[in-house]
Each structure stands twice: as C-alpha cells, then as structure tokens.
Amino acid sequence: HRSTSNIMGQTLSLAAVYCCCSAGASLCNSCFGTTATGTTGRKRSVLLLGLVIAFSLWFQYSVGPGIVSQSGWVWKTYRAIPGTGKLVYHAWYDSCAQYDGNNEDGDGGEGLHSEALLEQCAGNAGVLRPTFLATFYFLANAIATRIVPSLNREAWPAKYTIFFFGLLVSMFVPNNPLFSGIYLWLARLGAGIFVVMQQVILIDVAYNWNDSWVEKANEADRLSYGSGTGWLHAIVGVCVAFYSSCAVAIGLLYTHFADCPGNTWVITLTLIAVIGLTALQLAGTEGSLLTSSIISLYSVYLCFSIVSKNPRGECNPRLGKNDVWGITIGLLLTIVSLIWTGWSWSAEARLDVNAVQAAKSVGPASANGNDNGENLNLDVPFLNGEEAGTSGLVTERGSNGEDGTDSASLTNVWKLNIVMALISCYVAMILTGWGTVDGLDENHNAANPTVGRWNMAILGLSQWLAIGLYAWTLVAPRVFPDRDFS
Secondary structure (H helix, E strand, C coil), rough: HHHHHHHHHHHHHHHHHHHHHHHHHHHHHHHHCCCCCCCCCCHHHHHHHHHHHHHHHHHHHHHCCCCCCCCCHHHHHHCCCCCCCHHHHHHHHHHHHHHHCCCCCCCCCHHHHHHHHHHHHHHHHHHHHHHHHHHHHHHHHHHHHHHCCHHHHHHHHHHHHHHHHHHHHCCCHHHHHHHHHHHHHHHHHHHHHHHHHHHHHHHHHHHHHHHHHHHHHHHHHHHHHCCHHHHHHHHHHHHHHHHHHHHHHHHHHHHCCCHHHHHHHHHHHHHHHHHHHHHHHCCCCCCHHHHHHHHHHHHHHHHHHHHEEEEEECCCCCCCCCCEEEEEEHHHHHHHHHHHHHHHHHHHHHHCHHHHHHCCCCCHHHHHCCCCCCCCCCCCCCCCCCCHHCCCCCEEEEECEEEEEHHCCCCCCHHHHHHHHHHHHHHHHHCCCCCCCCCCCCCCCCCCCCCCCCHHHHHHHHHHHHHHHHHHHHHHHHHHCCCCCC
C-alpha cells in the first residue's frame, strides 16, 4: 500500500508539473510571441530589452555599490567562493578608485560625498554591463538576420541563456577599458543617433498623417462628391484637440514647475516655439496645420520631460521620496517607460521605408476594367518581372524555402535589431546621465533613476532639434523655390 501510494503521489506530482510547464509555455507564447510563420521575434527582442533594463537598475543601485563598499548578499556570495571575491572587487573598484576619498590617489573628497561618488561610478559601470551585452547581441543579430532573416525568431531559449552567461562573466571583467572607456563612447554615439532618428521619424510621421487623411478625403470625393468632408472635419478636430492640449499643458507647467527661473525659461521658450511654428506654417503654403499641431504637442511633451528631470527638489514636485514605496514606483515607471520606448520605436511601420512614406491611394479602375491613366499613382515604383504582384492565394515559396508572406514579414528584422541596439545605448545613457560622475544631481537615486542635468540638456537638445528640423521643412521651399522638397 505504501509503495502504491508513493507511485500515485509521484504520478500526480509529475502531472502537476507537466500542467504547470504547459500552462507557462502557453502563457509565454501568448505574451512574448511564437516562432510560427509570419512572426518576427520582435516581442522576444523587447522582452530581452526589458531584462536588460531590469538588470541595469539592479546593478546600478544594488550590485555595483555593494561590491565597492563590500556589502550586500551579492558581494558576500562572491567572497565566499575562493579566489573570486578579490577578482570581482578589483574589476569594479579600480577604475572608480579616484572617487574614493580614503584612497591615497583618490580626489573625490572626504566622507559621505566621496562615498556617494564612488557608488555612483560603480553603479554606472553596472549599467554599462547589461547594455553592452544587449548592444553587441543586437548588432551581431542584425548581421545574421540580414543573411538569414528567420534567425530572429528562432532559438530564443539559447539566446537568453547566452545573455545570462555573458552577464555572469561580465562581473569579472574590469570596468576599464571595455565598459567605462570604449563602450561608454560608443553608447554616447549610438544614443545620439537614436535621438536624431526620433525627431526625423516623428516629423515624417506627422507629415504622412496629414497627407494620408487628405488623400482619403480626395478618394472619398472621387467615389461620391462631398463624402470626403468627414476626413477634413477629422483633421480640424484633431488640430483643435492638440492645440487645446498644448494650452492646458503649458498652463499646468506654469502652475507646478515655474518656481525656478530655469524651468520658467524652458516653458516660455516652448510656448514661443509653438506660436512661432504655427505662425510660420500659416504664413505660407508649406506644411499643414495638423502637422504643426503634432510637432507643437510633441514639443510641449518634451518640455514636461525636461522640467520633470530637474534634480532640484524645490524645482520639481514630481521627485519621488527615497523610501521603499518611492524606490519601487520610480523603478517600475522607469522600466515601463523604457520598455515602451523599445516597443514603440521597433514597430514595423517605423522600420519600413515604404510605410514611412506618405500613403497614396489609387483610384478605382473603371467599370470596364480599362485604366486610362487617370488613376495612375506615380509614387508607386514600377515592378520588374520577379517582383510582379500576384492575385489569389500565394502558394509559391521563395528561393530560401520560406512562404512569400513569411519573407515579407521578415524583410525588416535586421533594421529591428539595429534600432534595438541604438535603444540599448540610449538606455545606458539615460540611466547614467550620459556617463557622468559629478555628484551634482542630489536627487538622482533609485526613486528617481532618470533625473539629472545631463538628461535635461539632451532632452532640450532633442526638443529644439525637432523644432528646428520642422521649421526648416517650412522655410527651405521658400528659400530654394527651384528645388523639389516633396
């Protein structure tokens, strides 16, 4: 009886484990995508980015400071392993020794100030480790998927395993020259490219939004005269909503963030820019009011981002308290916002050049099937014989054995990996204040991981880059009337 009971217990246990594993696998497939035909692996790429962000914050505020101060369970674990404690300590401490006031060669001051600088240096080095691995992985994957696109959705358990193994090995690699030297400058370059790319794509999307709705209105009028007014009314409605949002947001910014002259200047300059861009657009035939309203609302959003990154408590009412709840909320908001950045900017519509171009509708063919050229869309390139479209179900396979629909879905996966590599660099810079260790940002802590003067400056640069680029699209056709800027 006892053996029978044991066998039944083991059987039930195995069945329960099997059910849990099956349910977990189904949940992962539902949440993080599958390897089925037509998928790209984007969800798993963003999941990896999420893990990178989580490990970066953990390394920044727990692991790195704990190692250089020789405290915390991570340091105690490594110290308990013979020969590893000293190796890990010097890998993290040596490049930050200059900030240690107790060190003969240190110039970080004395007391709590030098301790804070030392921990900040080690924390920054902690951020650079996972983000370096992510950048290297996505760049290598971009090269691989350029040759074999389907690799982006395959072997993800092995990819995650390699990432965790690399993270473990990186603990023993000295900060300099790889992380705090070479990669820091590469990350600054990559993050700068991403910032510029954001503004260019946003302006293009703003123009395309207006062009698409105007073209839909024209198409509706061709089918039934007067039926396109709905789209035009929608354009006007969106413009009113966006400009109203700008006015309300600027009023709230003056109410809550205008206690410091610096914040007041940022808000006032943003207001002037919104008025100036709108007036410049209305004074000519270039651009559209919808495009101007989108850029204006984006400028106001960046204005809020700038003042909300102010590290001075008297200037920023949104600073979280450095307690358990404040740290938890601050870290969660940071993780969610950065993951959303990776998810939104890796969308296929952002990566496809054709999708970024204005969508031009082609009018319907005449009833007798003859096309007299009136509906010819010159924006659509001619197709050669190999690229000619087919009707009905596509049953042929490409030269590599993949379905046509599968090949189409995987066209831009290498671009996805390039963008994810740039976002990894951007994450590294946002969390480390662009790699600075100065101790000036007194409220840069786990409750406020992204506040800091450098982040304010880069956001300000992004704002005025977007404003300047859009203003140039309005002015350039007037300055050079003989050139085609369409």
